[in-house]
Amino acid sequence: MSEEKPHEMSHDLHHNLQVILQENQRLAEQLDPAAAAIIPLIQHANRVFVVGAGRTGLALKAAAMRLMHLGLTVFVVGETTTPAIAAGDLLLAGSGSGTTSTIVKAAEKAQAVGAQVVAISTTRESPLAALATQVVVLPAAQKQDHGGTISQQYAGSLFEQAVLLLTDAIFQTLWALDGTPAQELWKRHANLE
Numbered sequence: 762m763s764e765e766k767p768h769e770m771s772h773d774l775h776h777n778l779q780v781i782l783q784e785n786q787r788l789a790e791q792l793d794p795a796a797a798a799i800i801p802l803i804q805h806a807n808r809v810f811v812v813g814a815g816r817t818g819l820a821l822k823a824a825a826m827r828l829m830h831l832g833l834t835v836f837v838v839g840e841t842t843t844p845a846i847a848a849g850d851l852l853l854a855g856s857g858s859g860t861t862s863t864i865v866k867a868a869e870k871a872q873a874v875g876a877q878v879v880a881i882s883t884t885r886e887s888p889l890a891a892l893a894t895q896v897v898v899l900p901a902a903q904k905q906d907h908g909g910t911i912s913q914q915y916a917g918s919l920f921e922q923a924v925l926l927l928t929d930a931i932f933q934t935l936w937a938l939d940g941t942p943a944q945e946l947w948k949r950h951a952n953l954e
């Protein structure tokens with residue numbers, strides 16, 4: 762009996778990079794118009810908190826650094842020095858599945874205190890989406906979607922890349938609106954690294 766092999770496997774590194782870029786290109790062309798709504802929510806928030814687990818969390822940490830460069834007050838949920846979220850704050854919560862328990866719990870708490878919750882996910886039908894003020898859907902595979910039809914990449918890789926790309930695009934928009942020269946933003950970059 763032949764073994765099922767849903768993903769197209771290739772040893773060719775150039776081919777694999779092309780697959781990844783093409784998947785991200787396709788995703789960008791299908792970008793949820795709701796994504797633009799994140800811009801004013803960030804602009805009007807007292808403070809921005811980001812939360813995500815695993816690789817999704819890493820992408821959001823990268824986004825948090827860029828928001829810091831813009832001069833926003835931004836915290837990564839789970840860091841030792843991150844304070845309590847409050848009304849007027851924004852929680853930017855990323856979860857491809859929308860079910861990761863720590864992320865759902867953080868959104869529950871944020872909603873309970875009157876903070877806004879933006880969910881970046883692959884679906885509107887999830888516990889996380891149900892708690893969100895705004896849901897931005899990225900049409901990518903979820904981490905346990907092993908069928909290979911939505912993405913040739915392993916697990917939630919496409920979603921996690923798309924979170925980084927989307928939040929970098931959000932940064933570019935916020936930077937254009939702000940207009941501060943790159944040299945000025947750079948003064949905020951960590952000088953203890």
Ligand SMILES: O=C([C@H](O)CO)[C@H](O)[C@H](O)COP(=O)(O)O
Nearest residue numbers: 815816817856857858861916917
């Ligand atoms: O680290 C991850 C994993 O490698 C999937 O590709 C996920 O980002 C992590 O497990 C969080 O999952 P989601 O909340 O579903 O994004």
